[in-house]
Amino acid sequence: MDTGFIIEKFILVAVIFGISLVIAMYSTYAERKVAAFLQDRLGPDRAGPFGILQPLADGVKMFMKEEIIPTTSNRWLFIVGPGLALLCACIGTAVIPWGNPIEIGGKTIPLQVTDINVGVLYIFGVVSLGVYGVMIGGWASNNKYSLLSAIRAASQNISYEIAMGLSIIALLLVTNSLSLKEIVSKQHGFWENGWFTWYFFKQPLGFIIFMVCSFAETNRAPFDLPECETELIGGYHTEYSSMKLGFYLFAEYINMFVSSAVMATLYFGGFNYPFMDLAATHWGQNWASIIGVIIFFGKICGFIFFFMWVRWTIPRFRYDQLMNLGWKGLIPLAIANIIITGVVIAIIEKF
Amino acid sequence: MESLSNKKKVLEQKPLSFMERMYLPAIAKGMGITISHLFKKEATVRYPEVEREFSTNFRGMHSLKRDENGRERCTACGLCALSCPAEAITMIAAERKPEEKHLYREEKYAATYEINMLRCIFCGLCEEACPKEAIYLDGPIVPADYLRKDFIYGKDKLVEAPLEMKK
Numbered sequence: 001m002d003t004g005f006i007i008e009k010f011i012l013v014a015v016i017f018g019i020s021l022v023i024a025m026y027s028t029y030a031e032r033k034v035a036a037f038l039q040d041r042l043g044p045d046r047a048g049p050f051g052i053l054q055p056l057a058d059g060v061k062m063f064m065k066e067e068i069i070p071t072t073s074n075r076w077l078f079i080v081g082p083g084l085a086l087l088c089a090c091i092g093t094a095v096i097p098w099g100n101p102i103e104i105g106g107k108t109i110p111l112q113v114t115d116i117n118v119g120v121l122y123i124f125g126v127v128s129l130g131v132y133g134v135m136i137g138g139w140a141s142n143n144k145y146s147l148l149s150a151i152r153a154a155s156q157n158i159s160y161e162i163a164m165g166l167s168i169i170a171l172l173l174v175t176n177s178l179s180l181k182e183i184v185s186k187q188h189g190f191w192e193n194g195w196f197t198w199y200f201f202k203q204p205l206g207f208i209i210f211m212v213c214s215f216a217e218t219n220r221a222p223f224d225l226p227e228c229e230t231e232l233i234g235g236y237h238t239e240y241s242s243m244k245l246g247f248y249l250f251a252e253y254i255n256m257f258v259s260s261a262v263m264a265t266l267y268f269g270g271f272n273y274p275f276m277d278l279a280a281t282h283w284g285q286n287w288a289s290i291i292g293v294i295i296f297f298g299k300i301c302g303f304i305f306f307f308m309w310v311r312w313t314i315p316r317f318r319y320d321q322l323m324n325l326g327w328k329g330l331i332p333l334a335i336a337n338i339i340i341t342g343v344v345i346a347i348i349e350k351f
Numbered sequence: 352m353e354s355l356s357n358k359k360k361v362l363e364q365k366p367l368s369f370m371e372r373m374y375l376p377a378i379a380k381g382m383g384i385t386i387s388h389l390f391k392k393e394a395t396v397r398y399p400e401v402e403r404e405f406s407t408n409f410r411g412m413h414s415l416k417r418d419e420n421g422r423e424r425c426t427a428c429g430l431c432a433l434s435c436p437a438e439a440i441t442m443i444a445a446e447r448k449p450e451e452k453h454l455y456r457e458e459k460y461a462a463t464y465e466i467n468m469l470r471c472i473f474c475g476l477c478e479e480a481c482p483k484e485a486i487y488l489d490g491p492i493v494p495a496d497y498l499r500k501d502f503i504y505g506k507d508k509l510v511e512a513p514l515e516m517k518k
Contacts, residue, residue: 037393040394041395
């Protein structure tokens with residue numbers, strides 16, 4: 001292990017961390033703008049041109065607010081909660097391949113922090129850890145509503161993780177690999193052997209199940225029961241103020257970013273795009289990779305927009321509907337999807 | 352009991368059909384509706400820069416009018432104060448001196464004239480009661496303020512600005 005390697009990885013980690021924070025920051029702005037446009041309004045437009053400085057103003061406000069820690073709360077866990085939520089949200093980006101390797105000065109730099117061979121499992125682990133931030137925060141607040149919300153979040157995440165995992169199994173039958181890098185490289189280009197290479201076109205049902213579950217995992221509408229205002233006041237962050245509240249809100253947007261990236265990676269070809277070989281021969285591998293990165297971020301932004309679009313369209317599920325959908329709807333569907341996928345693969349390979 | 356109008360409809364709750372239970376068609380329809388609003392004109396009026404026009408019968412802040420020679424029309428008869436259902440108007444009358452002829456139209460005028468904007472309900476009865484066409488509610492919205500005493504508007508705020516005298 002040489003110094004160059006450490007510096008290279010350090011820069012990559014810093015850049016990815018910065019990008020995910022900036023995207024999360026501007027997701028708050030985008031959310032308000034999208035909401036406004038979908039409701040024939042304008043949205044924030046006072047801070048800077050088109051309100052582009054609104055997230056900065058919000059951040060400054062969050063920092064300046066009075067920090068209140070309830071006297072009856074469990075002080076240590078109360079502080080740990082938001083930190084854990086943000087940490088778990090951020091470390092998910094480590095295994096996502098952002099682009100093809102770039103060559104600088106004869107040195108090949110992979111645009112991925114680390115390619116562990118169980119990348120999908122890692123993502124799953126991190127995402128399910130994320131609920132601990134919510135649970136710990138909700139419990140430590142020593143508030144009935146926060147606790148109820150935390151319990152809701154926990155049971156919701158557990159229910160939907162099963163369907164999510166099952167939908168991934170069907171995908172893994174196709175990919176034969178858990179490494180995200182390999183999964184992406186198998187979706188090279190767009191069209192091959194008479195069919196699309198992107199896994200969305202091979203696993204449409206799996207994608208829909210995965211997407212619904214990732215809505216539930218990120219606690220976004222229509223599955224935002226943990227922060228359902230009408231029943232639970234603010235949900236698990238009722239007692240939080242200042243930047244701790246900011247951390248929770250931020251964690252939600254980073255989670256959204258990560259799950260958009262995962263969806264784009266697993267089902268929409270990651271950084272692959274049509275005619276990428278043509279681009280590589282015309283402009284060189286480096287430019288092709290950079291275009292790939294841009295396209296990957298375009299896909300992520302598309303998914304983030306989709307998250308917001310859904311949020312401003314669909315009302316919240318009732319709790320029993322949520323459980324019904326998870327256990328009676330999605331899990332059987334996911335299992336059926338596995339069986340169908342297995343049968344189809346067997347037919348293609350053996351006959 | 353038999354419904355007389357025959358308009359009553361009993362809604363029966365049917366179990367959801369398969370398509371409805373899938374949620375997805377309904378969700379797609381809803382999302383189509385919301386995305387169509389993305390391309391519609393926004394209803395927002397950007398207030399400080401753009402002001403919405405008042406309707407023609409809007410009643411705003413009072414103004415005490417002047418006549419064509421720039422003299423105050425009010426003769427302090429007190430009919431506006433009498434007609435005011437909220438008792439928002441008070442005045443003190445004074446007699447016009449000969450040298451003030453260019454200032455006041457009538458022989459009697461209002462030395463002080465006060466309207467309490469917190470009491471006023473902007474009904475416009477003062478406007479109707481006035482025999483001299485001296486008071487009209489044609490101003491803007493009364494602005495906010497911090498102290499109650501600042502809402503008692505005197506002549507300095509109510510009387511119209513002097514006319515530009517034509518030569």
